Amino acid sequence: MSHYSEVVIELTDEGCLVAALSRLGFKGKVEVHRVAQPLYGYQGDMRGQKAHIIIRREHVGRAANDLGFERQADGKYRGWVSEYDQKYNKYDDAWMGKLKQAYGVEKARAEAKKKGYRVSEQKLNDGRVRLVLRR
Amino acid sequence: MSEEIVLEFWEDGQVNLEGKGFKGKACFKEMQFLKDALGVETSFTKKQEFYQTEVKRDGKVKAK
Numbered sequence: 724m725s726h727y728s729e730v731v732i733e734l735t736d737e738g739c740l741v742a743a744l745s746r747l748g749f750k751g752k753v754e755v756h757r758v759a760q761p762l763y764g765y766q767g768d769m770r771g772q773k774a775h776i777i778i779r780r781e782h783v784g785r786a787a788n789d790l791g792f793e794r795q796a797d798g799k800y801r802g803w804v805s806e807y808d809q810k811y812n813k814y815d816d817a818w819m820g821k822l823k824q825a826y827g828v829e830k831a832r833a834e835a836k837k838k839g840y841r842v843s844e845q846k847l848n849d850g851r852v853r854l855v856l857r858r
Numbered sequence: 859m860s861e862e863i864v865l866e867f868w869e870d871g872q873v874n875l876e877g878k879g880f881k882g883k884a885c886f887k888e889m890q891f892l893k894d895a896l897g898v899e900t901s902f903t904k905k906q907e908f909y910q911t912e913v914k915r916d917g918k919v920k921a922k
Contacts, residue, residue: 726885726904728875732867733897823871827896831865831873834895840863847866856863 732823734800736830740776740792743825747818752782762789762803772803784812828852863889872900 734740737755744753754760759773765786774791783790788805795801802819809815828844831854835842840856847853861879868874873896877885893899 726877726889726902728889728893728899728903729901730873730875730893730896730899732871732873736895817869820868820870824867824869827865827867827871827873830895831867831892834891835863838891850869852867854865854867856865857860 732827732830734792734802734823734826735798736826736833737776737794739826739829739833740800742829743822744776744778746825746829747822749778749782752778754779759793762791764788764805765807774803776800783808783814787812790814824852828854831856861888863892865892873897 741753741755745751754777756775756777759775760777762770762772762774762777763780764770765780765788770788772791772793774789774793776792778790780787780789787808789803790805790808791803792800793803802822804814804819832842832844835854835856838858840858843855843857845853845855861877861884864876864878866874866876875889875892877889880888
């Protein structure tokens with residue numbers, strides 16, 4: 724018997740999150756910290772939020788603020804994106820969905836390889852990404 | 859039929875997983891590591907097309 728499952732992706736893996744951000748154009752522009760570091764606003768002002776994974780504002784867009792992901796006590800990452808960058812730099816819910824998509828692809832590839840699967844990847848016309856695992 | 863797992867990742871952060879060619883409960887076991895790694899399972903559907911039958915009005919039975 725075979726079956727279908729639907730899963731909502733959660734961000735928990737540091738390496739895969741960095742790889743996903745690289746897929747979205749931030750290759751070589753992602754800071755990774757063992758201890759959460761402060762985020763800064765577009766005028767260089769320190770914000771109240773901290774993050775373990777950070778993209779500094781100069782890489783985010785015009786008049787942008789730092790973009791960060793803070794690891795919570797339960798191991799899940801919480802994204803910090805300013806209201807301005809959500810509205811004017813398009814780091815909105817749609818972008819976060821694409822980030823989760825890229826993260827899921829990276830995470831599934833990594834876990835499948837550990838289990839000895841061969842993985843093929845295909846980008847579909849409607850935006851979906853299909854992975855086929857075989858062994 | 860060879861065993862394979864197909865994952866389709868949507869742009870809204872959802873993923874559909876489908877196991878193909880597995881026998882018995884092997885499919886559950888084989889796909890669990892992916893579900894655990896990716897997030898929270900929101901729906902689950904068994905595929906029964908291989909042993910379903912359709913009864914037609916004239917009494918004939920047609921295998922799907």
